Amino acid sequence: MNIDTVMVDYISQLSRLELEAEEKQDMAAQLGQVIAYMDVLNKLDTDGVEPMSHVFPVKNVLREDEVLPSQDRAELLSGSPVPDEEAFLTPKAVE
Numbered sequence: 347m348n349i350d351t352v353m354v355d356y357i358s359q360l361s362r363l364e365l366e367a368e369e370k371q372d373m374a375a376q377l378g379q380v381i382a383y384m385d386v387l388n389k390l391d392t393d394g395v396e397p398m399s400h401v402f403p404v405k406n407v408l409r410e411d412e413v414l415p416s417q418d419r420a421e422l423l424s425g426s427p428v429p430d431e432e433a434f435l436t437p438k439a440v441e
Contacts, residue, residue: 349377 354370354377365373420431428435 347378347381349374349381353377 351370351374354365354373357377358365358370358373423430423434426434
């Protein structure tokens with residue numbers, strides 16, 4: 347596939363990029379190299395290779411939820427400029 351400046355204009359419009367004329371020429375050459383490499387990969391024999399989404403087996407790497415006591419609410423609210431027992435009071439920002 348030949349990438350020309352018309353194709354680069356289309357891609358840059360989709361990407362919301364503004365490219366100068368010199369940048370368009372460079373981008374056309376770079377995109378052409380990417381497409382050429384994809385053609386090389388497409389020629390590889392992948393018969394018998396199982397499709398996968400990751401190279402390594404994916405497992406849950408998150409820790410288990412652990413319930414821990416929280417900070418004391420009265421202590422947290424003690425520095426509030428306007429005292430309240432439930433939450434920080436702030437001035438109204440939206441009418």
